Amino acid sequence: MYSILKQFGVEGEVLKKLEGYGSSNFLIEGSDGKKYVLKKYPIKESEIVREEIDFINLLDPILPYSLPTNISTVQGDSLYLAEDSCYRLSNYIEGSLFVNVEHTDSLVFDFGQKVALFHSAVVSVSDSSKYLNIKNRQFVWNMLNTADNDSSKIQDASLKKLVDYFILSFNQNAITTLKKLPRYIHHNDLNDWNVLCDGGKVIGVIDFGDISFSPLINDIGIALAYLLFNKENPIACAESFIKGYVSKRSISKEEIALLFYLIPARLCTSLCGSAKAKFEAIDTEYILVSEKPAKKLLNQWIAFNPIHVQEQLLLAAGLKSDIKANIEAQLIARRQMTSNALKLSYDSPIYFNNAVFQYMHDKSGNRFLDAYNNIPHVGHCHPRITNAIAKQSHTLNTNTRYIYDGYASYAEQLLAYFPKKLNKVLFVNSGSAASDLAIRVARNYTQRSHQLVLEHGYHGNTALGIEISAYKFDGHGGSGAGSSITTLPLPKTYNGHFKTGVAYGEDAVSRIQNLVNLNKTPSSLIVECISGCGGQVPIAPEYLKTVLPILQENNILLIADEVQTGFGRLGQNYWAFEMQDVIPDIVILGKPMGNGHPIGAVITTTEIADSFDNGMEFFSSFGGNPISCAVGETVLSIIEDEQLQANAKATGSYYLEQLNQLKSEYPVIADVRGKGLFIGIEFSDPERQTPKTDTAQILKNRLRELHVLTSTDGPYNNVIKSKPPLCFNKQNVDEVVSKMDSILKQIT
Structure with missing residues (x-):
């Protein structure tokens, strides 16, 4: 190291190695007592480092705080070139790292001012034609390239979904506008380890290693991404920064609107980088230092309404929000264009x-x-589902009259969650359609049409669904049970007719036997093992086990409606029928199956499925289409991956x-x-x-x-x-x- 320092005309010793990445950094104390920073780079970086040095030297004289200005070699060069490395020496700036000081409102305000002054200086000196290597530099730390981030190395599924969501959100809501903004050479890494403070003021900015050519708003997004770490009220902190910034330099509404997306996008880049470093076993403390607070801030950020954040930052910038929620116009439009039978939630509807x-x-x-x-x-707008839909819609979407990979693949994965007896699936496009189909399948198999239902049951919005839903036919606007319907009491233990499931079951057995005696043997009994419309009522233990023998004796099928209860919602059980320790003949699926994408299914046995092939073709235009199958598979994977x-x-x-x-x-x-x-x-x-x-x-x-x-x-x-x-x-x-x-x- 002595021989390297000698090239810069400095005699001294290495005090310690400094944190950083992209270069090896050393704190040097010269024989004259002055301190320096020596940086070592791969030789291939020499030209971009020269441009960085030139840029810093242009800015330093016009800024009211310190930058790491360069010490030339004894030959007058900005770098010393060795065989496979190049070296630069710069002055050491005394001060406390921003990460180590209290972030008072006044300091944050001052930080905003100093960034604004930096940007004003950049605009005054930036001639991108002089900095071709910086201008043409392509790497993920330039926020224009956020989409290039690779989250595949993130092992924590709950963190990966956040990263994937915010990258998608950035691509959808920010990148188009960002690309239209003017571009300048700028710092690109104003994190809390690269800003120096003293006396409650920012007194220096260091480490221009990620210098980039992109819109200046990126600097603000990056600064805020790290500034907001571990803040109880991140938005209030961001407001203080923006107030400081606009006291020295204006900012547009367009730029303010981007910040909601830029801040998490930068965190995502950092998290992808730290995951890659871990995967490659480059787990230096500095590279990973931001991981925990970044994850915490992303979890805070999903709870922030973009409109609220944008409005608060616009106010901080002294700008007026143009965002208006005209709910009255929406209500009028609904009244004009649809039936009043279509209801809204709450006394005060939400837009x-x-x-x-x-x-x-x-x-x-x-x-x-x-x-x-x-x-x-699995959560609103899950990025894996968004990607599954987009990818498949770009490839193929057809119907079940043709062969494609998704149908068999999804069917196999879905059936693996059921007892072996339940080994056939018919896909439709809603829970209501599945209920309708299940009754049709049961009636075809038994050649009977009488139906057993539970009190308060709900099984869909089709004509047949309403016919078998006591919640509807016994409710407002209903006309009571039809002649082919027998309603059994809901077996509930709280405030019910009986105290136990066995007692309810024995009562049901008696009622069913009466029907058999009257030559009205039912086709099937359809049940929700937790009755939603009945008031979230789990049916009493032992009920179905008590009823099952008479069903089996009379070839009455048991249909389990899992539209609301399935896919792991109950925690201990993947399906609600497991709570009753029975295996139904038919299972109805819907609602959560596609996480909002319209999918439904009927699961049954080989014998029942074979009987359905009676010469009348079954076809559902949308049931089991490639997109639906891709979504369904993704939902199953997310449930497993995210536990x-x-x-x-x-x-x-x-x-x-x-x-x-x-x-x-x-x-x-x-x-x-x-x-x-x-x-x-x-x-x-x-x-x-x-x-x-x-x-x-x-x-x-x-x-x-x-x-x-x-x-x-x-x-x-x-x-x-x-x-x-x-x-x-x-x-x-x-x-x-x-x-x-x-x-x-x-x-x-």
């Missing part, structure tokens, strides 16, 4: 703009925690514990029930034991006002139901229960 995982964002800038919607099973069934079990158990604690404090809560993330909270008058529909409705609407989504169900609408996406976590549970508690304090 949504976007959603991600367990959060939904409205047009007014509010963030809603989704504790209600069970169709986005969502285990999460449903752990989070669901915690949810029930917290709700039962609430129940002990509020007598108006009559029952807390469910399994996994399929939960009901029933409200009744504690003295009269009568339904407290008003309490449930007030609670639902107040929760909506506090930005938590739930709904009500049950024959009296006195049951709050919560069936959130399976990525719902314990912190989300705490938010729901805390807000319920505060509301119940006021209304009971």
Whole structure:
């Protein structure tokens, strides 16, 4: 090292190696007491390093803070070239790293000012024609190349989905606008290890190793990405920075709007880089230092409504937001163009703009925690599903009259989750269509049409679905059960006709035997093992085992409707019928199967499936199409990769514990029930034991006002139901229960 220093006319010694990547860095103390930084690069980097040095030397005289200016060699060159390396020497800037000081509002404001001054200087001196190597540099740290990031080395599935989501979001919402903005040479890595402070002010910027040619707003996005680490209120911190910036240099609305996407995009680049470093065993502390706070900030960021963030930053910049949510126009349009039978949730409807995982964002800038919607099973807008749809739609989408890989592949994967007896599948495009088909299959097999249903059951919106749904035919607008329908009591242990599943089962056996005696032997019994419309009621244990013998004796098929309960939602069980320790003859699937993409299916046995081939062809235009199969496979993979069934079990158990604690404090809560993330909270008058529909409705609407989504169900609408996406976590549970508690304090 002595011989290298001698090339710069410096005598001294190495005090320590400094952190960094892309170059080896050493702190040098000269014999005269001065300190320097010696950097060693691969020889192939020499030309771009020369341009970096020239750029710094142009900026340094016009900035009110220090940059790492260069010390020339004794031959007057900016670099010393060795066989396979090149070296540069620069002055050492004393100061505290930004990462090690308290980020007061005044310091953050000053940081914003210093970045603005840097940009003003850049614009005044930047002649990109002089810096061709920098201008033509292509690497992922240039945010114009964010799409080139490779997340495949990220081992944590929950982190990978965040990274993939935000990269997709950046590509959809930011890159087109970003490419249209003017480009300049700029720092490109204003992270908290490259900014020096003293006395509550920024006094220096170091490490131009990622210098790049792109829009200047990227510098702000990068600075904020690291500045917002471990902040209780990241948006307030960003506001302070923007206020400082605009006090020295203006910023456009267009640029402000990009920041919501630039900040997480930079974190994604960092996380992909650290994952690659780990994979290649280059796990230096400096490379990995940002990993934990970056993951934490991404988890915070998904809960932020883009509209809210953009509005707050526009205000900080002294700009007016043009974003308006005209819900009245939407309501008028719906009234004009559809039937009033199409209802909206809540007394005050919500006008949504976007959603991600367990959060939904409205047009007014509010963030809603989704504790209600069970169709986005693995989370709203999951990037793997988005990619699966896009990839397959670019390749092939046809129908089941042709052979393609997806059908057999998905069918095999799906059937692997069922008992061996259930080895045939027919795909359709909704749960309603699946219910309709299941009844048709059962009637064809038994050559009978009488149907057994459970009280409060719901099995779809087709004519046949309504015919077999007591929730509909016994509800408002219904005309009661048809002559071919027999309704059995819902076997519930809370406030029911009987106390045990066996007693309910024996009652059902008696009713079925009467039908047999009257030559009205049913074709099938269709059940939801947890009744959603009945009020999230798990049917009593041993019920189906008690009923099963008479069904089998009379060739009455058992149909399990798993449209709401399947695919691991219950935590301990993948399918609700497993709770009853029986194997049905037919299973109906829908809702979560495609995470919002329209898929449904009927699962059955070889014997029943073969009987369905009676000469009348079965064909569903969209059922089992290549896109649907790709989506279905992806949902199954996500449930496994992200361990969502285990999460449903752990989070669901915690949810029930917290709700039962609430129940002990509020007598108006009559029952807390469910399994996994399929939960009901029933409200009744504690003295009269009568339904407290008003309490449930007030609670639902107040929760909506506090930005938590739930709904009500049950024959009296006195049951709050919560069936959130399976990525719902314990912190989300705490938010729901805390807000319920505060509301119940006021209304009971």
